[in-house]
Amino acid sequence: MRELSHHVLDLLENALAAGATLVTLRIEEDTQRDLLAIEVQDDGRGMDADMQKRAVDPFFTTRTTRHVGLGLPLLKAAAERCEGGLVLDSAVGKGTRVRAWFAWEHIDRAPLGDMIGTLLGALLTSRSDWEMVFEHRVDGDTFGLDTRELREALGDVPLSHPAVRQWLEEYLQQGYAELYAKQRA
Template identity: 40%
Template sequence: MEDLSLHILDIVENSIRAGAEHVSVKLNEKDGVLFLSIEDDGKGMDKRILQRVTSPFYSSKEGKKFGLGLSLLKHAVLETKGSFEINSSVGKGTRIRASFIRNHPDMKPLGDISLTMKMLRLSHPGIEFIYEFTGNSA
């Protein structure tokens, strides 16, 4: 992925395929750290799946053996010495929290997040998307 807005698009598409009706994407930049939160009310994952979901050699989708989306995001986060956390509950949804160190040489650009949110909104009109960007460069 060239930039974070593409990672976000990829993760939110996962939320949609998990049956989410509400998805929030929040970005907050503070003291040189970019915090990302993606939260949905999709079908969620149990602990067994959750432990494996960031492995590139696992997918929760039926008939698939590989799933790269979450593992690529986690890799992008850890390359900047940031942090990555995923919580999920069956029947309630999933929440991803990540932080990126913005001045790290491996930090990807944010990219066109406006285009990402616009495409999501237009292609999934039945889903409510909440998008917030707060902080220094908002």
């Protein structure tokens, strides 16, 4: 994975695959504390202790279509290379929380990359029975969205409707442009 946002999309896809109905994504960039943290929390089926241990093992996956899962171990390795780490909290029937953090300034830290593509990838999922709360904080400034608000405004019109998709893309572009403009100011 070349960008941290690829890992973010992978975490969101994991949450969806676990049957989550509410997924919270938080990204925190704090240059004062030299920190970049990514956290995904879901209310999916969760994992027992044994499964959690194996989830960060590169040769473990719940998938039956293929026998090697590399998402979480790759993220853990990437974080540990950058004076960071990964914690996994999970309980069967309750959900899972993954938090990975990096030294923001670390030379080996991959760029966050295309967060708009990542968010669109998750928002355009064929599953419509879930909600996402997203928040990206950069030194005190915040951009985010809550799909419950979007769906409330949209009624029966799905997020994947071409006109809505276009709106979402522009909304994300605008939100990110403003978030990072404040940093440059």
